[in-house]
Amino acid sequence: MTDISTRPASPTLDEVAVLAGVSRATVSRVVNDSPRVSPEARAAVHSAIAELRYVPNRMARSLVTRRTDTIALVLNEPNTQVFSDPFFASIVRGVSATLADTDLNLVLLTAQDEREQQKIGRYARQGHVDGVILMSVHSNDPLPDILADAGMPLVMCGRPFDDRAVAYVDADNRGGAEAATAHLIATGHSRIATITGPLDMIAGVDRLAGHRAALTAAGRQVHPELEAEGDFTEVGGARAMESLLARDPELDAVFVASDPMAVGALRALRAAGRRVPEDVAVVGFDDAAVAARCDPPLTTIAQPLTDMTPLLTELLLRQIEGVGEPAESRVCHTSLVRRASA
Amino acid sequence: MTDISTRPASPTLDEVAVLAGVSRATVSRVVNDSPRVSPEARAAVHSAIAELRYVPNRMARSLVTRRTDTIALVLNEPNTQVFSDPFFASIVRGVSATLADTDLNLVLLTAQDEREQQKIGRYARQGHVDGVILMSVHSNDPLPDILADAGMPLVMCGRPFDDRAVAYVDADNRGGAEAATAHLIATGHSRIATITGPLDMIAGVDRLAGHRAALTAAGRQVHPELEAEGDFTEVGGARAMESLLARDPELDAVFVASDPMAVGALRALRAAGRRVPEDVAVVGFDDAAVAARCDPPLTTIAQPLTDMTPLLTELLLRQIEGVGEPAESRVCHTSLVRRASA
DNA sequence: GGTCTGTGCGGGAGCGCTCTCACAGTGGCA
DNA sequence: TGCCACTGTGAGAGCGCTCCCGCACAGACC
Numbered sequence: 001m002t003d004i005s006t007r008p009a010s011p012t013l014d015e016v017a018v019l020a021g022v023s024r025a026t027v028s029r030v031v032n033d034s035p036r037v038s039p040e041a042r043a044a045v046h047s048a049i050a051e052l053r054y055v056p057n058r059m060a061r062s063l064v065t066r067r068t069d070t071i072a073l074v075l076n077e078p079n080t081q082v083f084s085d086p087f088f089a090s091i092v093r094g095v096s097a098t099l100a101d102t103d104l105n106l107v108l109l110t111a112q113d114e115r116e117q118q119k120i121g122r123y124a125r126q127g128h129v130d131g132v133i134l135m136s137v138h139s140n141d142p143l144p145d146i147l148a149d150a151g152m153p154l155v156m157c158g159r160p161f162d163d164r165a166v167a168y169v170d171a172d173n174r175g176g177a178e179a180a181t182a183h184l185i186a187t188g189h190s191r192i193a194t195i196t197g198p199l200d201m202i203a204g205v206d207r208l209a210g211h212r213a214a215l216t217a218a219g220r221q222v223h224p225e226l227e228a229e230g231d232f233t234e235v236g237g238a239r240a241m242e243s244l245l246a247r248d249p250e251l252d253a254v255f256v257a258s259d260p261m262a263v264g265a266l267r268a269l270r271a272a273g274r275r276v277p278e279d280v281a282v283v284g285f286d287d288a289a290v291a292a293r294c295d296p297p298l299t300t301i302a303q304p305l306t307d308m309t310p311l312l313t314e315l316l317l318r319q320i321e322g323v324g325e326p327a328e329s330r331v332c333h334t335s336l337v338r339r340a341s342a
Numbered sequence: 343m344t345d346i347s348t349r350p351a352s353p354t355l356d357e358v359a360v361l362a363g364v365s366r367a368t369v370s371r372v373v374n375d376s377p378r379v380s381p382e383a384r385a386a387v388h389s390a391i392a393e394l395r396y397v398p399n400r401m402a403r404s405l406v407t408r409r410t411d412t413i414a415l416v417l418n419e420p421n422t423q424v425f426s427d428p429f430f431a432s433i434v435r436g437v438s439a440t441l442a443d444t445d446l447n448l449v450l451l452t453a454q455d456e457r458e459q460q461k462i463g464r465y466a467r468q469g470h471v472d473g474v475i476l477m478s479v480h481s482n483d484p485l486p487d488i489l490a491d492a493g494m495p496l497v498m499c500g501r502p503f504d505d506r507a508v509a510y511v512d513a514d515n516r517g518g519a520e521a522a523t524a525h526l527i528a529t530g531h532s533r534i535a536t537i538t539g540p541l542d543m544i545a546g547v548d549r550l551a552g553h554r555a556a557l558t559a560a561g562r563q564v565h566p567e568l569e570a571e572g573d574f575t576e577v578g579g580a581r582a583m584e585s586l587l588a589r590d591p592e593l594d595a596v597f598v599a600s601d602p603m604a605v606g607a608l609r610a611l612r613a614a615g616r617r618v619p620e621d622v623a624v625v626g627f628d629d630a631a632v633a634a635r636c637d638p639p640l641t642t643i644a645q646p647l648t649d650m651t652p653l654l655t656e657l658l659l660r661q662i663e664g665v666g667e668p669a670e671s672r673v674c675h676t677s678l679v680r681r682a683s684a
Numbered sequence: 685g686g687t688c689t690g691t692g693c694g695g696g697a698g699c700g701c702t703c704t705c706a707c708a709g710t711g712g713c714a
Numbered sequence: 715t716g717c718c719a720c721t722g723t724g725a726g727a728g729c730g731c732t733c734c735c736g737c738a739c740a741g742a743c744c
Contacts, residue, residue: 010467012700023724028702036722055492058468059410060700062401064729070470072449080435084426093422096452105465107414108450110438123447125352126400128412128470150397235635293577354730365694370732378692402730406699688743699731710721 011052020048031056062127070105071316072129074120076143077136078112085232085260086288087303091135091157094309104317114142121146131316133157139200153319155312158202159329167319167327169311173203176301176334177210178217180255180283183299183336185218189253189281193226195240195265197257204229207257207285226251230261237261241268253281253342259288262298266341281342296340304332353394362390373398404469412447413658414471416462418485419478420454427574427602428630429645433477433499436651446659456484463488473658475499481542495661497654500544501671509661509669511653515545518643518676519552520559522597522625525641525678527560531595531623535568537582537607539599546571549599549627568593572603579603583610595623595684601630604640608683623684638682646674 013031017024022041029037030045037045048054062068073095075088092108099106107129111117121143124132131153137144139161147154148166156168184192194211197204212222225247228240237256241264244251256262262284266276274280276296284291287302311330319327355373359366364383371379372387379387390396404410415437417430434450441448449471453459463485466474473495479486481503489496490508498510526534536553539546554564567589570582579598583606586593598604604626608618616622618638626633629644653672661669 013702014700024701025703025724026722029723032702038722041722055464055467057405057700058470059401059404060729061702062729063399063405063700063731064702066729068401070465080431084428084431086426089422089426092452093454096454096458100458100461105461105470106451108452109448110434110450112435112438116438116442119442119447122397123412125397127352128400128447355732356730366731367694367733368692371693374732380692383692399730402699403732404699405701405730406732408699686744689741691740692738694737695735697732697734700729702727702729704725704727706725707723708721709723710719712717712719714715714717 010057011054012057013054016045016048016052016054019052020044066127068128068130069103070107070129071099071131071133071313071320072107072109072120072124073133073135074143075108075110075135076117076138076141077110078138080112085258086290087258087286087305088135090288090305091309091312094305095133095313098310098313111143117141117143118146121150124152125150131155131320133312133316137161137201138198153316155316155319155327157308157312159331161202165327167315168329169308169315170202170329170331171303171308172331172334173206174210174213176285176303176336177207177255177257178214179210179334179336180285180301181211181214182218183338184253184255184281184283184342185214185220187281187342191226191248191251191253192220193228193244193248193251193254195228195230195237195244195254195256195261197230197232197261199229201232204232204257211255230257230264232258232261234260234264234267237264238268239264241265242272245269245272245274251280253283255283255285257285259284259286259291259298259300262300262341263290263294266294266296266298277340277342283336283342287337291337292339299339299342300337301334302337303334307332352399353396354399355396358387358390358394358396361394362386408469410470410472411445412449412471413441413473413475413655413662414449414451414462414466415475415477416485417450417452417477418459418480418483419452420480422454427600428632429600429628429647430477432630432647433651433654436647437475437655440652440655453485459483459485460488463492466494467492473497473662475654475658479503479543480540495658497658497661497669499650499654501673503544507669509657510671511650511657512544512671512673513645513650514673514676515548516552516555518627518645518678519549519597519599520556521552521676521678522627522643523553523556524560525680526595526597526623526625526684527556527562529623529684533568533590533593533595534562535570535586535590535593535596537570537572537579537586537596537598537603539572539574539603541571543574546574546599553597572599572606574600574603576602576606576609579606580610581606583607584614587611587614587616593622595625597625597627599627601626601628601633601640601642604642604683605632605636608636608638608640619682619684625678625684629679633679634681641681641684642679643676644679645676649674 013024017027109120135157159168159170196208228244230236230240256265284298284300287300291298291300355366355369359369451462477499501510501512538550570586572578572582598607626640626642629642633640633642
């Protein structure tokens with residue numbers, strides 16, 4: 001079979017070496033910035049590279065170095081709505097910016113279902129990436145196990161469900177939620193509801209726990225009918241708010257476990273004729289950009305994303321470099337941002 | 343230097359071959375589903391693979407096959423807001439679903455600025471991917487040229503600015519916009535404004551052209567003061583609407599070049615005390631999920647995303663397989679979806 | 685019995701790179 | 715002058731895989 005390919009065969013190290021009149025080893029040294037090369041040889045190699053438009057073949061290099069200089073950020077999310085959550089965009093942007101100055105590449109991988117998670121697991125195990133940052137993990141996801149079993153460097157954004165020894169970076173969800181509800185209590189509200197995140201996600205669970213802890217600490221009762229589960233989307237938040245209102249029309253405050261859901265809740269409250277904050281006070285969680293510009297501006301819990309994203313990459317790189325060191329984790333402080341809604 | 347790595351060395355083809363009592367070649371045949379293997383040998387290899395938990399090293403394979411079985415979807419977008427546009431989520435989800443049944447992997451690459459585009463260009467040229475789908479191209483982006491020059495199989499989502507020979511899939515933006523404004527004319531509106539997309543993007547340019555064409559076809563004048571440039575975001579849409587209202591308080595209709603912007607425009611109109619559609623009729627573009635649930639439900643132009651995403655991958659795969667064939671392109675029809683806003 | 689086709693399998697080269705090692709050349713120092 | 719470091723360089727092995735080629739053997743056919 002003759003090769004009728006019209007795609008230009010890319011030049012190899014050898015061709016560069018021949019053109020520059022040096023050995024392959026020297027070209028390799030120049031490409032990898034080794035100091036032990038004479039200025040003349042370096043110049044000759046550089047001009048040969050330019051002339052041939054040489055680009056190193058990463059597959060060949062990776063085969064010997066066992067490194068791809070690529071890390072994966074996995075968005076593990078069946079719900080398309082959530083995919084456009086500003087929280088994700090911020091993390092992606094932050095990690096990407098952190099890596100911009102390095103020669104590391106970032107690839108995003110998305111999984112809608114378990115099958116796609118398996119596929120991503122295979123992709124990682126086949127050696128395409130040096131490490132993985134895992135976002136939006138649900139309780140039954142197989143991916144953390146697949147990756148951990150394969151010995152793949154891994155950092156989770158959000159702590160794992162069980163107390164496994166995996167590195168993670170998380171916001172203090174429990175503390176933040178506690179502060180939110182404590183604020184609602186301190187400002188004199190008596191019937192405080194909550195719209196939780198999905199309870200198969202640790203952020204959902206922890207924020208609910210914080211809310212309950214604040215109630216308990218203040219000597220209040222925890223009322224199950226004042227808790228509605230949302231899904232971190234605006235639509236889900238609106239739906240949960242309607243359901244809470246139906247169950248207890250007298251409620252006078254609500255802690256909503258994410259800003260997109262809070263926007264939905266605000267909409268539902270307006271539709272139900274409630275004024276915010278006069279009739280019902282609302283506190284969100286995230287301090288997303290939307291929080292400042294919704295009506296009324298949303299009191300919310302700020303997640304320290306500017307701390308979290310560099311940490312995420314730092315912990316991962318440390319694992320990739322210092323193989324065998326124990327995985328480290330970090331929890332970042334949250335803070336209450338007071339605006340008009342509560 | 344002794345290797346103190348604790349990461350388990352992954353087993354190789356050779357080890358599988360030894361354990362199964364066959365040659366490397368036979369293991370390779372089994373792994374690649376070649377029919378010329380006896381059932382006994384196949385079974386032996388399979389059990390050896392299972393026992394060793396063997397995963398083929400893709401770098402080694404790619405080195406010889408010149409294939410990575412990975413394609414990249416590049417989101418080329420400086421504006422983080424736009425990153426959470428539902429349109430992107432739909433494309434990503436669609437392409438991902440199309441590839442789910444194949445053994446092709448999909449990676450998402452994002453570029454916020456030109457430097458990151460260069461980095462992506464390098465990533466692609468180094469041989470990490472077999473082909474690229476490029477989204478959200480702005481007029482000065484260097485990436486299309488970098489990729490095309492490197493002979494990388496490429497399909498653009500949205501036609502290119504110049505009439506270069508690059509494959510693309512696009513919606514009929516001009517026709518859709520024309521239909522939108524024609525609808526506004528037909529329903530008796532006289533002062534029809536438009537909020538355009540970014541005019542450094544072809545979708546922005548084409549939709550504006552369609553709007554103007556509809557006005558001209560109806561014998562109307564094109565008024566520059568009734569055109570405001572948005573950025574495809576909700577915030578940008580609201581801002582553009584305010585500016586239009588300030589310039590011409592009497593306007594009675596507006597064609598908004600994307601649904602997120604239309605949501606912003608709706609908000610601005612409400613804030614300005616205008617009723618929709620009684621005072622001002624609004625038509626959007628996209629038929630995003632949000633269009634059906636905003637208040638009032640949005641009349642909009644549907645993009646045939648379910649046609650477009652399979653086409654995107656199909657055209658790319660055809661380029662990857664049939665090297666040297668001329669690049670093919672497609673334009674998909676749009677349709678008016680009538681709801682309450684116009 | 686001899687030749688031929690077909691099937692299953694293994695040997696071995698080679699994909700493009702890195703990296704160890706050896707070697708020639710230079711200069712410093714006793 | 716002799717010895718030792720040190721520096722720049724090249725030869726060559728080898729990373730894990732695929733794939734071409736050739737061999738052994740089985741069965742079909744003259």
